[in-house]
Amino acid sequence: xxxxxxxxxxxxxxxxxxxPTFSDVQETHTLAVLVDNEPGVLARVIGxxxxxxxxxxxxxxxxxxxxxxxxxxxxxxxxxPQVIEQIKAQLGRIVPVHEVHDLTVEGGxxxxxxxLIKVEGAGDKRVEALRLxxxxxxxxxxxxxxxxxxxITGTPEKVDAFVDLMRPLGLLEVARTGVAALSxxx
Amino acid sequence: MTRQMTGAKMVVQALKxxxxxxxxxxxxxxxxxxxxxxxxxxxxxxxxxxxxxxxVHAAEGYARATGKPGVVLVTSGxxxxxxxxxxxxxxxxSIPLVVLTGQVPTFMIGSDAFQEADxxxxxxxxxxxxxxxxxxxxxxGIIHEAFHVATSGRPGPVLVDIPKDVQFASGAYTEKTKVxxxxxxxxxxxxxxxxxxxxxxxxxxxxxxxxxxxxxINSGPGASQLLRExxxxxxxxxxxxxxxxxxxxxxxxxxxxxxGMHGLYEANMSMHGCDxxxxxxxxxxxxxxxxxxxxxxKSKKAHIDIDPSSINKVIKTDMPIIGDVGHVxxxxxxxWKARGRKVNREGLSKWWARIEEWRKVDCLKYKxxxxxxxxxxxxxxxxxxxxxxxxxICTEVGQHQMWAAQYLGFEDPNRWMTSGGLGTMGxxxxxxxxxxxxxxxxxxxNVAGEASWLMNMQEMGTAVQYRLPVKQFILNNERLGxxxxxxxxxxxxxxxxxxxxxxxxxxxxAEAFGAKGILCTxxxxxxDAIMEMLDHDGPVIFDCLVEKHENCFPMIPSGEPHNKMLLxxxxxxxxxxTKGAVMV
Ligand SMILES: Cc1ncc(C[n+]2csc(CCOP(=O)(O)OP(=O)(O)O)c2C)c(N)n1
Ligand SMILES: [Mg+2]
Numbered sequence: 001x002x003x004x005x006x007x008x009x010x011x012x013x014x015x016x017x018x019x020p021t022f023s024d025v026q027e028t029h030t031l032a033v034l035v036d037n038e039p040g041v042l043a044r045v046i047g048x049x050x051x052x053x054x055x056x057x058x059x060x061x062x063x064x065x066x067x068x069x070x071x072x073x074x075x076x077x078x079x080x081p082q083v084i085e086q087i088k089a090q091l092g093r094i095v096p097v098h099e100v101h102d103l104t105v106e107g108g109x110x111x112x113x114x115x116l117i118k119v120e121g122a123g124d125k126r127v128e129a130l131r132l133x134x135x136x137x138x139x140x141x142x143x144x145x146x147x148x149x150x151x152i153t154g155t156p157e158k159v160d161a162f163v164d165l166m167r168p169l170g171l172l173e174v175a176r177t178g179v180a181a182l183s184x185x186x
Numbered sequence: 187m188t189r190q191m192t193g194a195k196m197v198v199q200a201l202k203x204x205x206x207x208x209x210x211x212x213x214x215x216x217x218x219x220x221x222x223x224x225x226x227x228x229x230x231x232x233x234x235x236x237x238x239x240x241x242v243h244a245a246e247g248y249a250r251a252t253g254k255p256g257v258v259l260v261t262s263g264x265x266x267x268x269x270x271x272x273x274x275x276x277x278x279x280s281i282p283l284v285v286l287t288g289q290v291p292t293f294m295i296g297s298d299a300f301q302e303a304d305x306x307x308x309x310x311x312x313x314x315x316x317x318x319x320x321x322x323x324x325x326x327g328i329i330h331e332a333f334h335v336a337t338s339g340r341p342g343p344v345l346v347d348i349p350k351d352v353q354f355a356s357g358a359y360t361e362k363t364k365v366x367x368x369x370x371x372x373x374x375x376x377x378x379x380x381x382x383x384x385x386x387x388x389x390x391x392x393x394x395x396x397x398x399x400x401x402x403i404n405s406g407p408g409a410s411q412l413l414r415e416x417x418x419x420x421x422x423x424x425x426x427x428x429x430x431x432x433x434x435x436x437x438x439x440x441x442x443x444x445x446g447m448h449g450l451y452e453a454n455m456s457m458h459g460c461d462x463x464x465x466x467x468x469x470x471x472x473x474x475x476x477x478x479x480x481x482x483x484k485s486k487k488a489h490i491d492i493d494p495s496s497i498n499k500v501i502k503t504d505m506p507i508i509g510d511v512g513h514v515x516x517x518x519x520x521x522w523k524a525r526g527r528k529v530n531r532e533g534l535s536k537w538w539a540r541i542e543e544w545r546k547v548d549c550l551k552y553k554x555x556x557x558x559x560x561x562x563x564x565x566x567x568x569x570x571x572x573x574x575x576x577x578x579i580c581t582e583v584g585q586h587q588m589w590a591a592q593y594l595g596f597e598d599p600n601r602w603m604t605s606g607g608l609g610t611m612g613x614x615x616x617x618x619x620x621x622x623x624x625x626x627x628x629x630x631x632n633v634a635g636e637a638s639w640l641m642n643m644q645e646m647g648t649a650v651q652y653r654l655p656v657k658q659f660i661l662n663n664e665r666l667g668x669x670x671x672x673x674x675x676x677x678x679x680x681x682x683x684x685x686x687x688x689x690x691x692x693x694x695x696a697e698a699f700g701a702k703g704i705l706c707t708x709x710x711x712x713x714d715a716i717m718e719m720l721d722h723d724g725p726v727i728f729d730c731l732v733e734k735h736e737n738c739f740p741m742i743p744s745g746e747p748h749n750k751m752l753l754x755x756x757x758x759x760x761x762x763x764t765k766g767a768v769m770v
Contacts, residue, residue, distance in 0.1 A: 022502070039318065044310060051311050082498060089495035095315040095335055095370050 022082040029104040036096040037063045037071040060178035111181040115159045120147045121170035129169045136162045188358040193322040194219035200329040203362045210241040214261025216288025219353040236644035240616035242272020246281045247620030250603045255282040262288045263301030273343045274312040278607025282341035291351035305347045314342035322357030330365045339372030340493040376509030384488045385521045391462035392533030394422045400429030401467015403599045409512035410599045425453035429606045436595030446474045448588040451549035458748035465489040467511045470500040480747030549740045558733040561661045565593035576628045578621045582614040582638030585667040585738045590633040612641030622654040636662040646699040649725040658727045692729035701725040
């Protein structure tokens, strides 16, 4: 009889899933999903990702058509090409989902994020924070004698860069919206 | 003029407008208004089960045997949670169900009220879609939409959660014909360009095989008819998954038998060696493919499926065709005929010669024993004594299920109900009740294992109450046989918790419910005992004591490809590698 000495992690995804036939290159895609804004719709989308083991890098949602009660969900996700295809097909199966667009393959997209960043400090550090904010075109939306709240919009990378610069200058708190995206051109 | 009525009345009205005449259910506080309406009418017959899981499986059996959606009515809280296994089962096997649950009044939702459960939350991942209805005016429209979603595209279970105050309140009834057209309209016609590619491949293939699944059955009897026409006209061999049995008749000359983990040698070898695989309504389940990197290495693969997410999920497809099986097969036949009905005769005859060699292995061969009843023998005799009858077969889950699939022949679709995707022990008995309700005069047999059968044995009460003459054919090996087989092959014959101890006396159990019990222990008595079961006009528990340590073969050990099958009494030592051992 065979001894049961199976190395931990000897199967990549799960006991059922030995997937040598697909590429394992990881890609990041931005998906726009148009849904009926009905109770539970976000739970369905998130439940799909957690239930099937997909990644969510960023997710934003808001009603975009108040009369038609439709919302737009923007999801940034990372996976192999096969997993990305699965995610799109699985999203398309959800009954209140009307459209699924992969902005990454449909000619690229404009992506923007908004962040609010609280920085405390006095003296040189305070001056330096203001100077950097100016370079990044961040606005001061609240200030006290010991602190600022900056508002910055831009690509996630730009927001990351600004947050990194604020860290040694007295970064206290960050709130980010996640990515909103639209395809380029018509 | 819109009609005003209470929510409870709307439920009954909407069901009638959907053509429903049968509901399986169990009452409770949160559905009392609906039960009150059911009491005061005649068009809908309600079958009172003994456990809500039973109601859902009965509805599944009903749905599978009729092609119509099954309908279930249960109460809030425990009623709804008891339905979860059945919902998951129906989702995995694409069975259309409409499940109605009661809920605490809207103003009490979220207060941890008595028998409150977050039913839509709990059932979100195990339904195709679900709704919590907060407004009586929307109730009938949602029920009509629920039927549409359950039966369109890839069928599946849906659930409508109805708070008690919504049932009491009055609102406007929306007629079925007035419901706004749902945006949910899955594509049924396949892409003609890919269909033409498939036809070209059919014309030239040397070693083709049809690999068919439950999607053919779900597409309706017309799809099975078209499949038969295509198979006969091309002369290609055909195999099927567990879920697809009966779409092509077992007596058909091109039939290779079931494929997969416990499939027939000739079926699996054909899958491994083919150069054109035509997947029709199957989903490359792991019980079918075995090791993926060695799955049918030399074939071009076409995949016809109504669910786009099935395409390229597991196996890369060369010719993906998204659409309804019936529609696509019609187009395939049309194009193929128009182009002159060509096939590669020379290649085909060589291919058939090879298949004949595999058939000669006679992989289901066994030696009947003089002392103990071998389970294969029991099924052979059951087949012989029921052949030609108006027969429906259900099964539980385990070895007996695989033997039933191997040794019984299915000539028509919708006559075989088994839990394939979820593998739910306890499915078969209530399913057989649902089938018998749908076909009162037919012979309905549940081929069961003793352990599975005990999981929903309370449904004996239902069978007796409604005089449903279901035959419970229990292959009693006093073991959780399939578990025991894996322990023998994989876990050093350490039979951990796989014994069925303290079994009831099934004859007395039957009698306690007011039914008939038959015990058979000797192969010499088997035929007479089966005839006694068939001749009895009422439910029967047939306790067929069989060989205890029988293994189910052929078997593809998990983690192995199709051409590495274990056959019959062949040595099984070290057959499953350590990689396969992690797979179940
Ligand atoms: C609800 C549920 N629990 C556990 C299992 C795991 N399981 C699969 S087959 C089996 C044994 C079934 O025994 P029995 O019904 O007697 O059938 P046999 O294999 O002996 O024919 C078990 C426990 C299952 N499939 N379903
Ligand atoms: Mg058993």
